[in-house]
Amino acid sequence: MTETCPRILSIAGSDSGGGAGIQADIKTITMLGGHAMTAITAITAQNTVGVQSVHKVPTAMILAQIESVVSDIGVDAVKIGMIGSAEAALAVAGYLEKLGIAIVFDPVMVATSGSRLADSDTIAAFGKLMDVASVVTPNLPELEALGGRDEILSHGCHLVVKGGHGEGPVVVDELHAPGGLMRRLEGKRLETSETHGTGCTFASALAVGLGSGLDLTSAFEQAISFTRIAILEAPGLGAGNGPLGHQFVTDFQDDFQ
Template sequence: MTATAMTIAGSDSGGGAGIQADIKTFSALGVYATSVITAVTAQNTLGVTAVEDISPQTIRAQIRAVLADIDVHAIKIGMVSRSETILAIAQELEGYQGPIVLDPVMVATSGDRLLREDAIGALLTALVPKATIVTPNLPEAALLTATPIAETRAQVLRQAEIILTAGAAAVLIKGGHSGGKDSIDLLVDHMGVTEFSAPRVDTNNDHGTGCTLAAAITAGLATGTPLEEAVRNAKAYLQQALIAGKTLTIGGGHGPVHHFHQWWRA
């Protein structure tokens, strides 16, 4: 059986995040990629200059077309900017039984807002309950839970508890925006807390890190890897992609990580 995953996300014309990062990650990790595009963005390493949402009808048609023909073993949901989009996806995935990774893409690396304020409630009620794991960074966890950005471990765990109460099976709150020499992520489920720590990589090529990590977790789940191990493997993959990405020279802003670091040198 060929391991197959689906990414439901926005297109990044700069190639560093979104659909493009997900397909690269799935492919690098030996998983066949299918895709559903929710929005087309005009962006590069410097920022986002335009966003055009795909209609809910076309999003539904993409999901139906893939699931009607292809056995999808895991799904990753990324940029879903509007309530209409969120509800369309939730309805189309009503009968889906495989793992779902929800990466609540709310703000781009450049600081551009990618999720409308009025869509947060729809995300919490329609998609979070379907999620095997939700993977917010610290600012996204704050927006999801309507609380200040966490500065302590206790505050992070409180935010995770709120997201679990909303229906998620597990939450990975990423510590990339915190200080310190190590980046610490906390995986929280109803059984307890698991900490993942990695040294910070001093690089400007960090565009798409959240998409890449969530896609790598999805790839692991698509191959039948248990959740904790899938997260651990995904963290290791991203760490090497960040290190190798330091030598990439793409654009004048936040460049991408090196998704194919195992296959070709920068």
């Protein structure tokens, strides 16, 4: 890690509405004191209501973006979000396995609006990304689609089970190691539809923590706090699921136990 700031590479799709994907990643990384670098995997025409169109970036161009920044600037941690194809997933995994740094994989399948962002072949290729990831951060539907907790942990990675898609007045987020539960956080459920980009924000915040030298538990706690405060500070934009208020987060204190 450099003395100035952690260098964080986001490998993800671009959200034209600025709420999720690369845009949410850059905001999060910047607000947490990191230097954000990007490898864009897909260009989406997207707003708070839904995804209208997706243009996948060729795999060779994704790898060229990664190699360009890694060879010059260097990288302390990687966040992986939307991957446009199975070919891209396998190629990215093959490149990253040689870096030996923290890798956070957010297995994006469906946008907050409900639009599908990964086909069945791409999801099947997620196994290779889980093999190289330090930690995987699915929401509850993604957890089920990937075969559950034990299946993900069998890849040798850590696992964050995000509880935002659950029910009840309390949200439970858990950090698991292959050997068992490491940390469990409980917080009151925030009754809001301003949640576009929540998963991207959390995964990027986690990557910044790890790239800064925090241990995994501390990085997990910081990422949860940052994400919850960003939801509370959402500016209320758009007619659908609005973006978070990354730019308004001033501290990371929260009410979890």
